[in-house]
Amino acid sequence: MTAQDFKDSLEIIGQQYVGGIPKKELFSLAKEFQNMSLEEVAALLRSENDDHRLGAVSILDWKARNKKTTLEEKQHVYKAYLDNHQYIDNWGMVDRAAPYVVGGYLFGKDKTPLYDLAKSQNPMERRTAIVSTYYFIRKNEIDDTFKIAEILVNDKEHFVQTAVGSWIREAGKRDEERLKLFLDKHAATMPRVTLRFAIEKFNAELRKYYLGLAK
Numbered sequence: 001m002t003a004q005d006f007k008d009s010l011e012i013i014g015q016q017y018v019g020g021i022p023k024k025e026l027f028s029l030a031k032e033f034q035n036m037s038l039e040e041v042a043a044l045l046r047s048e049n050d051d052h053r054l055g056a057v058s059i060l061d062w063k064a065r066n067k068k069t070t071l072e073e074k075q076h077v078y079k080a081y082l083d084n085h086q087y088i089d090n091w092g093m094v095d096r097a098a099p100y101v102v103g104g105y106l107f108g109k110d111k112t113p114l115y116d117l118a119k120s121q122n123p124m125e126r127r128t129a130i131v132s133t134y135y136f137i138r139k140n141e142i143d144d145t146f147k148i149a150e151i152l153v154n155d156k157e158h159f160v161q162t163a164v165g166s167w168i169r170e171a172g173k174r175d176e177e178r179l180k181l182f183l184d185k186h187a188a189t190m191p192r193v194t195l196r197f198a199i200e201k202f203n204a205e206l207r208k209y210y211l212g213l214a215k
Contacts, residue, residue: 001033001035001036001037001040002036002040002043003036003040003041003043003044003047003052003056005033006029006030006033006036006044006052006055006059007044007047007049007052009029009032009033010026010029010051010052010055013025013026013029014051021051023054026051026054026055026058027058029055030055030058030059030061030062031058031062033055033059034059034062034063034066036059038076038077038080041056041059041060041080042056042080042083042084044056044059045057045084045087045088046084046087050090053087053088053089053093054092054093054096056087057081057088057093057096057097057101058096058097060077060080060081060097060101061096061097061100061101063077063101064077064078064097064100064101064104064105065100065104074104074105075105077101077105078101078102078105078106081097081098081101081102082102082113085122085124085125085128086122088124088128089124090124091124091127091159091162091163093124094124094127094128094131095131098127098128098131098132098134099131099132099134099135100135102114102128102132103131103132103133103134103135103136104135106132107135107136107139107141111144114129114132114133114144114148115129115147115148115151117129117132118130118148118151118152119151123155123157123159123160124159126152126155126157126160127157127159127160127163129148129151129152130145130148130149130152130160130163130164130167131163131167133145133148133167133171134167134170137167137170137171137174140174142171142174142175142178145167145168145170145171146168146171146178146182149164149167149168149182150182152164153186153190153194154189154190154191155191158193161191161193161194161197162193162194162197164194164197164198165193165194165195165196165197165198165200166197166198168182168198169197169198169199169200169201172198172201173201179198182198183195183198183199183210183213187210187213187214188213188214190214192214195210195211195214196211198210199211
């Protein structure tokens with residue numbers, strides 16, 4: 001399986017659709033190519049075509065999710081993601097792969113790499129930092145989500161703001177009081193979009209309260 005094989009297969013699929021290939025079809029094809037070598041995945045990631053690059057991170061995602069993938073192989077998948085992050089340059093690519101490729105690998109390990117990413121100059125690396133914690137949330141571990149959110153709470157980049165709001169909201173489903181404490185501290189100064197995403201599941205009265213704190 002090569003990067004060119006994937007491109008050729010995707011082109012054939014694309015002939016069936018007007019206006020672009022549905023994500024469902026792209027993800028399904030990526031699953032068929034999950035045994036592609038990481039060298040070929042990296043080559044696919046370097047494509048200027050958005051579908052090719054989304055396909056590449058989807059292959060990484062399928063590799064990370066596969067129960068037959070060894071811990072050593074997951075480490076290589078994780079490293080391939082980070083080493084090629086300059087090509088993972090939009091929020092859809094980050095959200096597709098970061099939870100299992102990065103979060104899944106770091107679960108139960110030293111989380112320092114996430115905190116380093118949270119301080120990156122690259123906004124998509126900062127998004128990876130918070131989005132990766134979704135795997136931890138699923139395992140009922142929310143500390144890192146809120147700690148990374150503390151670093152990113154006043155980020156200037158829109159797609160980091162939306163991620164912070166979304167992921168503290170998800171963590172808040174596991175511990176609403178922890179979310180309220182975070183908002184009590186930051187609601188008055190955090191970006192409006194971050195706040196709106198964070199309080200999305202609150203009742204109307206509570207949403208009004210926190211929106212009223214915002215400047």
